[in-house]
Amino acid sequence: MSLAADAPAGRLRAAVDPPRRRTLRQLLRVWGHRLLIWTLAFAFVAFSLLPLAWGVSTALKTKEAVYAFPPVWIPSPATLENFAAVFANPALFSSFLNTLVIALATTAIALVVGVLGAYGFSRYRFPGRDTLLWSLLFTKLFPRVVVIVPFFVTLRWLDLMNTYPGLVLVYLMAIFPVAIWMLKGFFDNIPIEIEEAAIMDGCSLPQLLWLVVIPISRPALAAVAMYSFIIAWNEFLFALVFTNGLSRRPLSVALAFFIDENGIRWGELMAASIVMSLPALVVFSIAQKMLVRGLSEGAVKG
Amino acid sequence: MSLSRATPGRLGGGAPREADLPLRQSWRARWREWGPGYMLVAPAVVLILLMMLYPVLQTLYFSVSRVQLPSFRTTFVGLDNFARILSSPDTLPLAQRTLVWVAGIVVFRISLGLAAALVFNARVPGTVWLRALVILPWTIPSVVGANLWRWIFQTDSGVLNQSLRAWGLESWALNWLGSPDTAMLAVIVAYGWAGFPFVMLLILARLQGVPQELYEAARIDGANAWQLFRYITLPSLKSVLVVALILEIVSGLNSFDTLVIMTGGGPAKATQIWGLEIYKTGFGAFNLGVASALSVLMFIAVLVVFVFYGAASRAAQRQRREGLA
Known part of the structure; x- marks a missing residue:
């Protein structure tokens, strides 16, 4: 309130007084502060970006240029031969498809379980509800390395080792608690009156979910879908333990053991890494906005 | 309600x-x-x-059994598996390495994340899009980050050593991932790099909620930059720092991808931590009984962290409520 009242007065004063009135000392201090912050900010950017830039540079180099001394940052001539080799590699292509299938299936199931569970926890009270909510939270913090042995036994027992359903099942463990928590937070903020009106009109529960709740929650569903997709896309430990051979191997495992008889072809490995990173980069740049919108818009929109 | x-x-x-x-x-x-x-x-x-x-029960059951593969026939052996772990001369160094790893990760990520958050919270023009660039390491898949750093740290052809040689610092060009003295440091840098932007975002979100009037009032009272940080910024970050601490401890205990890809736990077990030991005992040596006992021990450690987390968050809530009253 006070800020809003001060601002016009400040602007007025600045318009009346010539800017020269600022003393040299003040100017020095402001610019000294800015210079310091810029320097530090650039240092952080360099630390974050230089490794990535080196990876991109490697991916664009010819086989010989990769090992040049002293190191060359800007490849000349730049080449796409590494990318071509990656796309022509049948093993990498099949692992790419595996990752895609698993990530999409996991996302779809996580959304279904998430919507139902979150709605149940948000709108209903029943014995055992709090215990279940705590268990969810605990499942979220559960260390994955601890569960690989029991999961291995389970998948063997269900005869799901090295299959898509088996992988989707174990991936869900890392995803569904977060999906439920995120959606529950969103549903808690939707005014109940809309649903009551729908019930008055004779909506059944499935109709209510499908025709009222899901359309309102689209931003939150998008955020959850993106989160699930990325976690499944990046998953490595479960993929490593519960697949064997090439048939169901996802991209993460394929890249981790990207070695052939000639050793590691770094150019190709970096090109494949860039391809694998793209969905994550796209999703992160969209999802940040989605998350904010999902959280702020939901309550008002109905 | x-x-x-x-x-x-x-x-x-x-x-x-x-x-x-x-x-x-x-x-x-x-x-x-x-x-x-x-x-x-x-x-x-x-x-x-x-x-x-089910996994918890299964692990508890296996930890007191000898498991025969491939039939999964179990024989009750009491606490033999635990006795074997505790009497092994390898266990103490394993626990020490795990501690060093977790502490290294926590210190690296939180100090860098805090520093970066303070820099990008200074509201200096032109830093907003720089912030977007700093976040990138956190967005790429862990497998990609690990391979990237493995390539950078290569002894003969890695860009780090090649640059050092080009600058005439030949003696600094070490066998980063191949020598037990430097391998732990190298993997901590790689894993810290991938995670510090997340801590930065956590802290930034909290910093933006600190009312600016507090700073203005303190400045009028003649407080210098350090005092502003010490008496306003740091206290308001207390709860978010505790959250970051817990999350990073769990993340450190849980980490697997980076270590397996960069060093595989080597050289000479220099980067072998508890989680990797579980994996190798269970799926390298196929000793599911001992692997389950190792899991139970680690599980207890995580449970302690979880309880501590509950207590800390309750304390933070109480503090906030009293602060408001």
């Missing part, structure tokens, strides 16, 4: 409320009130049972 408590009755199509029901209400009435809720959460409950309860 009261609004949503009233909902089940309304959503249940006019079923009487809990309080109005006679003590021995019929099953039908109960079902009408609770049934839809149970049906909705049923898939989640199945997953919780399958993904949390």
Whole structure:
């Protein structure tokens, strides 16, 4: 309130007084502060970006240029031969498809379980509800390395080792608690009156979910879908333990053991890494906005 | 709260409320009130049972058994597996390495994340898009980050050593991942790099909620930059720092991808931590009994962290409430 009242007065004063009135000392201090912050900010950017830039540079180099001394940052001539080799590699292509299938299936199931569970926890009270909510939270913090042995036994027992359903099942463990928590937070903020009106009109529960709740929650569903997709896309430990051979191997495992008889072809490995990173980069740049919108818009929109 | 408590009755199509029901209400009435809720959460409950309860029980059971493969026939052996772990000369160094790793990760990520958050919270023009660039390492898949750093740290052809040689610092060009003295440091740098932007975002979100009036008032009272940080910024970050600490401890204990890809736990077990030991005992040596006992021990450690987390967050809440009162 006070800020809003001060601002016009400040602007007025600045318009009346010539800017020269600022003393040299003040100017020095402001610019000294800015210079310091810029320097530090650039240092952080360099630390974050230089490794990535080196990876991109490697991916664009010819086989010989990769090992040049002293190191060359800007490849000349730049080449796409590494990318071509990656796309022509049948093993990498099949692992790419595996990752895609698993990530999409996991996302779809996580959304279904998430919507139902979150709605149940948000709108209903029943014995055992709090215990279940705590268990969810605990499942979220559960260390994955601890569960690989029991999961291995389970998948063997269900005869799901090295299959898509088996992988989707174990991936869900890392995803569904977060999906439920995120959606529950969103549903808690939707005014109940809309649903009551729908019930008055004779909506059944499935109709209510499908025709009222899901359309309102689209931003939150998008955020959850993106989160699930990325976690499944990046998953490595479960993929490593519960697949064997090439048939169901996802991209993460394929890249981790990207070695052939000639050793590691770094150019190709970096090109494949860039391809694998793209969905994550796209999703992160969209999802940040989605998350904010999902959280702020939901309550008002109905 | 009261609004949503009233909902089940309304959503249940006019079923009487809990309080109005006679003590021995019929099953039908109960079902009408609770049934839809149970049906909705049923898939989640199945997953919780399958993904949390069952694994815990199975691990506990295996940890006191000898498991024969491939039939999974189990023989009860009491605490033999635990005795074997505790009497092994490898266990103490394993625990020490795990501690060094977790402490290294926590210190690296939180100090860098805090520093970066302070820099990008200074509201200096031109730093907003720089912030977007700093976040990038956190967004790429862990497998990609690990391979990237493995390539950078290569002894002969890695860009780090090649640059050092080009600058005439030949003696600094070490065998980073191949020598037991430097391997731990190298993997901590790689894993810290991938995670510090997340800590930065956590802290930034909190910093933006600190009222600017506090700083202005303190500045008028003649406080210098350090005092502003020490007496305003740091206290308001206390709860978020605790959250970051817990999350990073769990993340450190849980980490697997980076270590397996960069060093595989080597050289000479220099980067072998508890989680990798579980994996190697279970799926390298196929000793599921000992692997389960190792899991139980680690599980206890995580449980302690979880309890500590609960206590810390409750303390933070109390502090906030008292601060408001």
